[in-house]
Amino acid sequence: MASRGNNSTFSVIGSDVVIKGDISASADLHVDGTVEGDIKCASLVQGETSVVSGGIEAQSARLAGKVVGSIRARELVVLKSARIEGDVQYDALTIEQGAHVEGRFAHSRPNQGQAKAPAAAGDKPGSPDKPELTLAG
Template sequence: MASKSNSTFSVLGSDLTITGDIEASADLHIDGSVEGDIACSSLVQGEESRVKGAIKAETARLAGTVDGSITARELVILKTARITGDVFYDALTIEQGAQVEGRFAHRDAKAKAPGLTQPATKPELAVAG
């Protein structure tokens, strides 16, 4: 399944429920439900979307429910997001009102301390109003 197509954007509609892991080289927009891990270049999650599994992306913009760890270079957590799981990031923006149950760690700290015993040093953090 390593076929390359000209499509650079994939959409999983709100009526779609997927059980299994998703790997995409393209950008991914999820409005439905996914039970499995997601790995993609860029992820946009709609407000009504639910993900139960780990997310790994270069950039992620989350607005729905996530139950699992998140690893992203650039992560935006919108006010409608409800996240349960650890968050690993290079740059992080959290809107006021977002709910996160888990630990935050800069990705450099994750590489140095797999048990998250050392605090992250000078992470980029922006709180949007």
């Protein structure tokens, strides 16, 4: 782990590493290897050759490899090399053209158990109650 100036840490799982088990980290995580288990961390960056077989939960995630499992992230970027098999829950979502996802997308809502009035035609995009979707070219 290398320490950054703001006392946070960054951990790397190399391309030759296979982890069988869940990972929970308060640090930012970069995964190039294989993880057979769930990942829970602050920020996840997944390399193109990486395979994650399990759920992912992160504040922010940038996915470029293969994921077989559900994903829950506040800010999610799915790159064109990504292959996802599972449901995706997000607050803000960016998908590059060419990315492959087999599953359902659901916008996270702070009060999912409560009924909400339908959106008015004049609501502004990008408001806190609106899902954000960006397509990258």
